[in-house]
Amino acid sequence: MTPPADAPAPPGAAVRRFGPAQRRVHRATAVLMGICVVTAACLYVPQLAVLVGRRDLVVRLHEWAGLALPVPVLLGLASRAFRADLRLLDRFGPHDRVWLRAALRRDRRRSSRPAGKFNAGQKIYAAWIAGAALVMLGTGLMMWFTRLAPLVWRTGATFVHDWLALTVGVVLAGHIGMALGDPEARRGLRTGRVGREWAKREHPLWRP
Structure with a gap:
């Protein structure tokens, strides 16, 4: 019987991708960003505004969630592992340009998309x-x-705030869509570990 997609990888086949600090920062940031997006939709979409009501409360939630958005990252800087991941995200090498050219050509061959721990698309998304x-x-x-x-x-x-908010919503939808299509990547953020074969296939230059 074939194991389900979200089944944990066998112990010998799993490698550590993220520690507790990285996962906590990602979860806290995702929650705060989600609150910002949902409350913004309730403020700007008339149908949702009528459905939810209590505009003052929605405004306050939106404001405080936005103000708190940088906090998880700032707290995460206390972690050496998190700082190491930030340095990797901030470095764009020759292999990243190869990855981007392949993505623009819609070349889906794994051999044409070399990537370290983070691929070029993830680096651009994080910076943006x-x-x-x-x-x-x-x-x-x-x-x-x-x-x-x-x-x-x-x-x-x-x-700027209104139009950038719309753009953020579209980009976040794409980010979530990519995550939904890759259960192993989601497992890495949920448990901190991924399958060794997945790591070799998707991030061949990464040496865990």
Whole structure:
């Protein structure tokens, strides 16, 4: 009988991918980002706004979740393993350019997509979402504390905040879709361990 996709890998075939710190940072960030996205939808989609009601409460949840968004990453910096992963995400090497060219050509052969612990797509996503979160935080603060900036700046901040929020929602949907299509990657974030064969296939340059 074939084991289910989410069945744990045999002990000898599993390698450690993430420690407790990385998994906690990811979960906490995912929860806070989820609150931001859901509350934003409730504020801007009329049908949801009518369904949920209590606009003041939704606004407060959105504001405080957005303000807390950087906290898991800042706390995670106390972990050596988390800092090591950040350094890997911040380095873009020649193999990453090969990976990107293959992705743009829609070349799905694993041999044409070399990757270390993180592939080029994951590195770009991490950099983009971190930058977007900082811009959202800055523009959100201008909208929240109206005395921080003149009216023309707040108007621009509202425009950037709203449209960037829509973009973040689309990118997050793509991120979640990719995760749903890879149960082994999800297992790595849930348990910290992945199958050795998966690691060799998806991240051949990674040496766990």
